[in-house]
Amino acid sequence: MQNTLVLILFCLLSGKLLAADPVKYEKADKQVLENVFEALKTKKEASTAELVVATGMQFLNTPYVAHTLESEKEELIINLRELDCTTFAENCLAIARTIKSGQPTFENFTNELQQLRYRHGKIEEYPSRLHYFSDWIYENAQNGAIKDVTQQVCNTPFPLQVDFMSTHPDSYKQLKQNSAWIEEMKAIEAAISQRTMYYVPVEKVEEVEDQLKSGDIIGITTSVKGLDMTHVGILIKVNGRIHLMHASSKLMKVVISEEPLSEYLKGGKSNTGIMVARP
Known part of the structure; x- marks a missing residue:
């Protein structure tokens, strides 16, 4: 109950x-x-x-x-x-x-x-x-819960332009039912898109792997227009390599990736890289 x-x-x-x-x-x-x-x-x-x-x-x-x-x-x-x-x-x-x-x-x-x-x-x-x-x-x-260490890991600016939610309101029940919230989301998206943030491109992840740590929380950046990331997980070291612990929609449960993170990322066509949040 x-x-x-x-x-x-x-x-x-x-x-x-x-x-x-x-x-x-x-x-x-x-x-x-x-x-x-x-x-x-x-x-x-x-x-x-x-x-x-x-x-x-x-x-x-x-x-x-x-x-x-x-x-x-x-x-x-x-x-x-x-x-x-x-x-x-x-x-x-x-x-x-x-x-x-x-x-x-x-x-x-x-x-x-x-x-x-x-x-x-x-x-x-x-x-x-x-x-x-x-x-x-x-x-x-900003509130001190994590540190965004992405720039220190790889000083590559991320092309941050988000508007997916406000341009696809029918995909979100709450937005579909409340047009005023669509306007609020547009303002939030505009503010997000003004920020300068960084990412580690897929092809550089293995190169900087020694700077990634167990417990880092990562967002996987995407090439999908209007979105910033499409997946999130926790890094964990397995046999000396960094792997991804995550709730997998493919395997329908929480798992640790069989392959190291750098190889895992190459398996997604829209994956462009990662942002790294360190607790």
Whole structure:
């Protein structure tokens, strides 16, 4: 049975307390979280990046399910039973940060997740969610949750021009039903497209592999017009090489790629490179 619970989320940010926001979850999600906390209780001294990887390992074979965040009303949805590529990486980082805080509770986890998923950590209808992953990287670098290390890895500017959501509103139920949000998304897309961001082109990934680390969260950039990225995952070192741990829509579960990242990327025709977010 699904519960909708208003949790009072207390978090000191610039001396202010966050207001209460609705959190939607099932009892099974809370149990999954408690199981992860129990499994990693001896790792509280590990780095956040190490905890991201350790958390990801706990979710191996979890079913891939798309669109789990979509609901009639925008609210913080917790679904640890079913993951897509973004929710997998996002939940792993939120859990890692919760453990690292020294207070691994469900309430602190929901606060961490909300801070990562929404612009300025505030839920203000559908457009307040960080839909474009370059925007997710930018905003979470601003709030200190991650560092965008892409430029230091490879100083190659990315041709950032996004407008897919506003030009394809029929592909998004919420936009299709609310034309005012299309205009809001246009403004958000315009702001994103003004930014200077960087990427590591596919052909350079193997060359800079020694600068990539386990626990890095990557977005895979795309040649699809109007989009910035089409896939997200967590890097993990396997036998001395960097591989991708991700929720795979092809294999329909969370897996670690059989081939190193550089080879994995060459398997997607629209893949152009990666952006790198370091916890």
